[in-house]
Structure formats: structure tokens, C-alpha cells
Amino acid sequence: MRWSVLVILLWLPAQAWALGLEMVKTSIGAFPDQNSREMWFHDMDTRLAKRVPDPEQRQKILELVYQEANRANLPPELVLAVIQVESNFDPWAISHAGAIGLMQVMPFWLEEIGQPGDNLFHVPTNLRLGCTILRHYIDVEKGNLIRALARYNGSLGSYRYPIRVMRAMSTWAAAPLQ
Numbered sequence: 001m002r003w004s005v006l007v008i009l010l011w012l013p014a015q016a017w018a019l020g021l022e023m024v025k026t027s028i029g030a031f032p033d034q035n036s037r038e039m040w041f042h043d044m045d046t047r048l049a050k051r052v053p054d055p056e057q058r059q060k061i062l063e064l065v066y067q068e069a070n071r072a073n074l075p076p077e078l079v080l081a082v083i084q085v086e087s088n089f090d091p092w093a094i095s096h097a098g099a100i101g102l103m104q105v106m107p108f109w110l111e112e113i114g115q116p117g118d119n120l121f122h123v124p125t126n127l128r129l130g131c132t133i134l135r136h137y138i139d140v141e142k143g144n145l146i147r148a149l150a151r152y153n154g155s156l157g158s159y160r161y162p163i164r165v166m167r168a169m170s171t172w173a174a175a176p177l178q
Helices: 003-011 014-023 034-048 055-071 076-087 108-113 123-140 145-153 160-172
Strands: none
Touching: 034 055, 034 076, 034 160, 055 076, 055 123, 076 123, 076 160, 108 123, 123 145, 145 160
16 A cells, blocks of 8 residues: 555544444444434435525435435435535536536446336436445455445545545534434
């Protein structure tokens, strides 16, 4: 490992690394009660308000992120961090490589795991495919989140993307439920 990468890894908040590595082991799952659910959504809504000003759109994104993350056995906070890095919550984002939507899914995935008529600009579809792909890479990498994130980004062997996602994790790390 190069010294510059080591310095960057040490510079990241320890909480983000620990949280990220722990998150691949288990998903947040169902909330213990309705109050906990409401607290989580309120907390995440507040954090997302700067990036998504429309309250209805924010609520829709959070509901879908929570639903699809749990379907794929991923922590929703990890998915929110990936979205922040990939598109900064712009559902119309298109990368220079042709990746589309919130989770910047490459169109070839439609042929691999999509359904006829799927549209990557459709937020529920984009989140479903993005979460499925991320879960796949975590499984391929046997839980190694750093390598899985690099694969998701198409940059296996580079630490830049995983570092950016782990930094974003500190934005989305939920406060412990009381």
C-alpha cells in the first residue's frame, strides 16, 4: 500500500470506517417501534433537506432508499452515502461514462438484472438495481466493503471512491436509537 493511501485512510474519521465495515455484516432491519421509525426518517429528512429542497421528493427518496436497502440487506445509511457521492441526489444525473440516476447505474445492468421496460431515470428502479448491484459486489468481495465499493464504481484497485463514500457515511450515520 502506498504511503499516500495510508495517510488518507488514517485521516478518515474512525467512526465512519468502523460504521461502514460493521454495516456490511448486518442491515439495520425493521425498526423496533413506530417512534424509532419516525425518529430515523425525521433525522434523515433534516440531513437531506439541503440537497433535496422539496419535502415530498425527500420523503419519497427516503422511503424508497429504506425499502430497497432492506430488500438487498444493506444499511440505508450506506445507500445514502453512495447516492451522495454518485449523483448528489440528482435523479437526472448522467456521468461521462453513461451511468444514470441517483445510484449511477450503468445501462448494461438492465440486460443483466432489469425487467423489460425498466428506466434508470425512474427512481424506484434505479434504487432497486443500484442496491442489488452493491449487494452483489459485497458478496463477491466476501464482505470487504472497500473492494466492493471500488467494484461498484468500476475502479477496483483504487481507494479514491471508497474513501469518498466513507467520508459521506459520517453525514448519514444514524444516531443510536434510544
